[in-house]
Amino acid sequence: MQAFRASGAGSVAVLCLLLSCLSVRAEIGFMTLGVSTTAPIGHHLLCRDLPRECEAPGSDRLAPVDLTASLIQTVAEINTQTNAEIEPVSDQLLYGVEEHWVYPEDGRGDCEDFVLLKRQRLEAIGIPLSNLLITVVRKPNGEGHAVLTLRTSTGDFVLDNLDWRVRAWRDTPYAFVKRQSSEDPGKWLSIAANLDFVVGALGR
Numbered sequence: 001m002q003a004f005r006a007s008g009a010g011s012v013a014v015l016c017l018l019l020s021c022l023s024v025r026a027e028i029g030f031m032t033l034g035v036s037t038t039a040p041i042g043h044h045l046l047c048r049d050l051p052r053e054c055e056a057p058g059s060d061r062l063a064p065v066d067l068t069a070s071l072i073q074t075v076a077e078i079n080t081q082t083n084a085e086i087e088p089v090s091d092q093l094l095y096g097v098e099e100h101w102v103y104p105e106d107g108r109g110d111c112e113d114f115v116l117l118k119r120q121r122l123e124a125i126g127i128p129l130s131n132l133l134i135t136v137v138r139k140p141n142g143e144g145h146a147v148l149t150l151r152t153s154t155g156d157f158v159l160d161n162l163d164w165r166v167r168a169w170r171d172t173p174y175a176f177v178k179r180q181s182s183e184d185p186g187k188w189l190s191i192a193a194n195l196d197f198v199v200g201a202l203g204r
Helices: 009-018 041-049 069-085 091-095 111-124
Strands: 132-138 144-151 156-160 163-168 175-180 188-190
Touching: 041 111, 069 111, 069 156, 069 163, 111 132, 111 144
Parallel strands: none
Antiparallel strands: 132 144, 132 175, 144 156, 156 163, 175 188
């Protein structure tokens, strides 16, 4: 498994070039986490069907990942490649239910399916799952949506199937609701309002 190391302010500058930050920040910033909250029903069922997805990491896997130019470029490539490969289709159309969290089948899936595939691909290049956190947000129109948070020593970044860019979380248009715990991915922590959304209904 590849290890990644920090390279200081230079990494932040490269980050904003390759991942298209809206502005170069002295500090990207971290989400403020709150109390434990309920997991989305789709994630609860995913943990039941695929227990490995929700196993707690070892203590040596909990540190935020450090950024390098090569890691930054690979993250950006995985984000754009996955977005291009998968056709966004709702769970209702695919499975006849509102929420069904699964790896994309036949090149189709909704927001959380994109997240699961990106999470799998990023873990395969050496990023611990403790730094790849499924996150529920609210879009400007009020709809629930799922994105992937990349937790780094520099700050929190978001990979989104509705945006080819990997962006600092503060630069997204979303209200952040809750995300997986880095210490126990089967548990969820609030970020802002602790509201339950159906996150499978996607719109472009």
